Structures are given as C-alpha cells and as structure tokens.
Amino acid sequence: xxxxxxxxxxxxxxxxxxxxxxxxxxxxxxxxxxxxxxxxxxxxxxxxxxxxxxxxxxxxxxxxxxxxxxxxxxxxxxxxxxxxxxxxxxxxxxxxxxxxxxxxxxxxxxxxxxxxxxxxxxxxxxxxxxxxxxxxxxxxxxxxxxxxxxxxxxxxxxxxxxxxxxxxxxxxxxxxxxxxxxxxxxxxxxxxxxxxxxxxxxxxxxxxxxxxxxxxxxxxxxxxxxxxxxxxxxxxxxxxxxxxxxxxxxxxxxxxxxxxxxxxxxxxxxxxxxxxxxxxxxxxxxxxxxxxxxxxxxxxxxxxxxxxxxxxxxxxx
Numbered sequence: 001x002x003x004x005x006x007x008x009x010x011x012x013x014x015x016x017x018x019x020x021x022x023x024x025x026x027x028x029x030x031x032x033x034x035x036x037x038x039x040x041x042x043x044x045x046x047x048x049x050x051x052x053x054x055x056x057x058x059x060x061x062x063x064x065x066x067x068x069x070x071x072x073x074x075x076x077x078x079x080x081x082x083x084x085x086x087x088x089x090x091x092x093x094x095x096x097x098x099x100x101x102x103x104x105x106x107x108x109x110x111x112x113x114x115x116x117x118x119x120x121x122x123x124x125x126x127x128x129x130x131x132x133x134x135x136x137x138x139x140x141x142x143x144x145x146x147x148x149x150x151x152x153x154x155x156x157x158x159x160x161x162x163x164x165x166x167x168x169x170x171x172x173x174x175x176x177x178x179x180x181x182x183x184x185x186x187x188x189x190x191x192x193x194x195x196x197x198x199x200x201x202x203x204x205x206x207x208x209x210x211x212x213x214x215x216x217x218x219x220x221x222x223x224x225x226x227x228x229x230x231x232x233x234x235x236x237x238x239x240x241x242x243x244x245x246x247x248x249x250x251x252x253x254x255x256x257x258x259x260x261x262x263x264x265x266x267x268x269x270x271x272x273x274x275x276x277x278x279x280x281x282x283x284x285x286x287x288x289x290x291x292x293x294x295x296x297x298x299x300x301x302x303x304x305x306x307x308x309x310x311x312x313x314x315x316x317x
Contacts, residue, residue: 017264029282041233052222059215060121067113085302128216133248140245246273
C-alpha cells in the first residue's frame with residue numbers, strides 16, 4: 001500500500017511539473033523544434049548513446065573477475081540494456097539494478113558478490129556525476145544562486161561523501177554494522193552485512209576502483225555530449241561549455257526520489273538553466289524531452305531483449 005501511494009505521489013509530481021511547463025512554454029514551438037532534428041545528427045546521437053551503454057557495461061565487467069564471476073561481455077551488455085528498461089519503466093530508480101543483480105546471482109550463485117558488483121558500478125558512476133556537478137556548481141553558481149540548486153547539490157555531495165566514509169572507513173563502518181545488526185526486518189541486516197563484506201573485497205584492489213572511476217568520467221562526458229549534439233541537431237548555438245556546467249546539475253536534480261525517472265525535474269532544470277544563456281523555453285524543453293526520448297528508446301530495446309531471451313532462465317543460461 002505504501003509503495004503504491006509513493007508511486008502515485010511521484011507520478012503526480014512529474015505530471016504537475018510537466019503540466020506547468022507545457023502551459024508556460026508554447027508547445028507548438030517545442031514540436032516544431034523537435035520535428036526538424038537533423039537526421040544525421042540524430043544518428044550520431046543514437047550511436048553515441050549506444051556506445052555509452054557499452055562503456056558502462058565494460059565498467060561493470062571490471063568488478064566481476066575479483067568476485068569470482070565469469071560472464072561473457074556481450075551477455076553483460078544485454079543485461080545492461082535490460083536494466084535500462086526496468087530503470088525507466090519501474091516506479092523505483094534502482095529497479096534495473098535489482099534486476100541485473102538477480103540475473104547475475106542466478107548465473108553465478110553468488111548473491112553478495114553479484115549485488116556488490118552492481119553496487120560498485122552504480123557507486124563509481126554516481127561519484128563521477130557528483131564530482132562534475134559540484135565543480136559545475138562552482139563555475140556556474142551565478143546562474144543558480146537565487147534558487148535551491150546549490151543547496152541540493154551540496155546536500156547530495158555531502159550525503160555521498162558521508163556514505164562513502166561509512167563504507168570505507170573501518171571505525172565508521174564498524175559503528176554502522178552495530179546499528180544494522182539490530183535491524184531484523186525481513187533479514188535486511190544480514191543482506192546489508194553480506195553486501196558490505198562483498199564490497200570490502202575490492203578495498204585491496206584500488207586499481208580496479210580507480211579504473212572504474214576513470215571510465216565513469218568518460219561515461220558522464222559522453223552523456224553531456226549527447227545533449228549538446230541534440231541541441232546542435234536542433235540548430236542551436238549554445239556553447240558546449242554551458243552543457244558541461246548545466247547538464248550535470250540537471251541530472252543530479254532529476255535523481256531526487258520524488259518523480260518518475262526524474263521526469264519533470266530534469267525538464268524544469270533544463271528550462272531554468274539554459275534560458276539564462278540564450279536558449280528559448282521551447283528549445284531548452286526540447287533538448288530535455290529529446291534526451292529522455294533517447295533513453296526511452298534504448299530502454300525499449302532492453303525490453304525487447306528481455307522478451308527475446310525469454311526471462312531469467314534463458315538470460316543466465
């Protein structure tokens with residue numbers, strides 16, 4: 001009941017923000033902008049986004065050998081696409097991670113290690129995003145100083161750093177484990193402790209973590225470039241530097257767990273930020289909606305892949 005209520009609330013938030021934007025922006029200009037997308041640039045965007053997913057799958061693969069899991073890389077790419085489908089179409093932002101962890105567990109029989117690999121893949125990706133967003137905030141502060149954006153970015157950065165300290169500092173994680181052991185609801189304490197010990201396998205492998213972090217920055221740069229190329233396909237001339245300033249901030253805001261897949265939050269952030277540097281409301285909204293459409297398209301590819309492989313038994317066989 002609580003999950004259904006939370007899903008409805010998130011849906012209402014997304015719908016409310018989008019309705020506000022659609023009434024504020026002339027939607028005829030939005031459709032007109034998106035309609036005349038340069039076909040060649042669209043092809044480049046699709047190829048680049050597909051490459052970004054493959055690079056992300058490679059980052060994930062770095063954590064598997066040390067966990068004693070040997071899965072063909074193409075199968076990992078397939079699972080990454082399937083995870084993208086569930087991330088978009090499930091009411092929780094980590095739905096795809098749960099699905100990937102479950103498939104990997106069914107394949108390897110190693111639940112804690114499977115979950116740890118997915119967790120570290122997400123952890124390193126989020127590290128790169130938060131780092132870029134924090135730097136972007138420092139350079140672009142004058143554009144958002146009168147909003148809650150600085151507070152949101154600083155809060156996300158602080159929460160991430162605090163969580164990282166608990167994860168990697170021995171004294172802090174021992175203190176956290178004492179608290180976790182008291183949480184016996186559905187055996188969650190045992191699950192978290194199992195995940196923690198699996199993650200700690202990589203504490204002695206800093207090269208793996210550093211390599212994954214480096215790849216995560218590449219993934220974020222490619223994602224930012226995708227949005228920039230979309231704008232070029234629309235005939236816009238906003239400098240690429242502004243995309244490196246604003247896109248990480250907008251994506252970070254969209255990760256707040258109060259909307260469906262960040263829908264509405266991301267679009268509102270794009271409109272607010274990019275109209276400050278010469279874009280029209282319609283152009284800024286078009287960029288965000290087009291970027292989301294690309295994500296949905298590849299999510300649907302993941303859904304087709306899920307159906308093609310016929311579920312868990314065939315995916316992991």
